[in-house]
Amino acid sequence: MKPLAKIYNKLYSFYGPQCWWPGDTPFEIAVGAILTQNTNWGNVEKAIKNLKNARALSVKALHELPLHEIALLIKPAGYFNVKAKRLKSFVDFLVKNFNSSMEKMKKEDMESIRKKLLDVHGIGPETADSILLYALNKPVFVIDAYTKRVLSRHKILDYDASYTEYQNLFHKELDEDIQMFNEYHALFVRIGKDFCKPRPLCERCPLSDF
Known part of the structure; x- marks a missing residue:
């Protein structure tokens, strides 16, 4: 063996x-993958709970929310100003390329999606692959x-x-x-x-x- x-x-x-990975939707899993950078999962859970309580855990809501409001909601995850920009970049990417749909994103070839994800501000290989594997069920x-x-x-x-x-x-x-x-x-x-x-x-x- x-x-x-x-x-x-x-x-x-x-x-x-x-x-693993905990999350009610593929989008929530993707958000968690971005928020968990440089922090522990307990802090991410608090940030996600804040987003849910504010009814902001959706592509539409995060796309429309001002950056400073997102930062306040995700504050427990640490580096909240940086991560707010990364979330915004990911959401903008999803809106522009896949009409806000994780399901449409999932239908695209894995290598193509990965290349596009790595071009999104703040998404490196580990985060991109976490999104691919856990949110999109791709074999990476x-x-x-x-x-x-x-x-x-x-x-x-x-x-x-x-x-x-x-x-x-x-x-x-x-x-x-x-x-x-x-x-x-x-x-x-x-x-x-x-x-x-x-x-x-x-x-x-x-x-x-x-």
């Missing part, structure tokens, strides 16, 4: 399904700091390898399985928070014998 498949099986056996593996930390500590790939190098490794070794990509990324986040911390707890880690 290839190393990545073996790690996945160990993590899934230990943790079970993660039911999301790479984050937890993934790099776990794999580099197990000598699979150097931590300083590029995002593309890490992603290519997953796409080469694993089948194109959207559900598995979803679970695997979430499992990396879980083990990164529980065991593979900056100061790791290796003796109790489910990958200790890997």
Whole structure:
């Protein structure tokens, strides 16, 4: 069995399904992917709750709201002025290119959407791929700091390898399985928070014998 498949099986056996990414709609998931940059999910949940309470969690509402009002609503997520601009840019992109519809966006070829997303202000590879995988159900593996930390500590790939190098490794070794990509990324986040911390707890880690 290839190393990545073996790690996945160990993590899934230990943790079970993660039911990630939380969100009632694809648009809410996309908003969460933008807001979670440089903060924890608890803060994002507070920001999303504010948007819902203000009836602002829609393409139309965010498109029409002034930037400073969006910033106030998402304040719990941190860097709120920066993230407000990023949300606005994403919403403007959605309005202009897909007539405000995540469903229309989903119908386009993955590589084409990804290229367009990466041209949107404030959306990098990790955020773009989170939107593609979790909101649009496209078969792309999301790479984050937890993934790099776990794999580099197990000598699979150097931590300083590029995002593309890490992603290519997953796409080469694993089948194109959207559900598995979803679970695997979430499992990396879980083990990164529980065991593979900056100061790791290796003796109790489910990958200790890997």
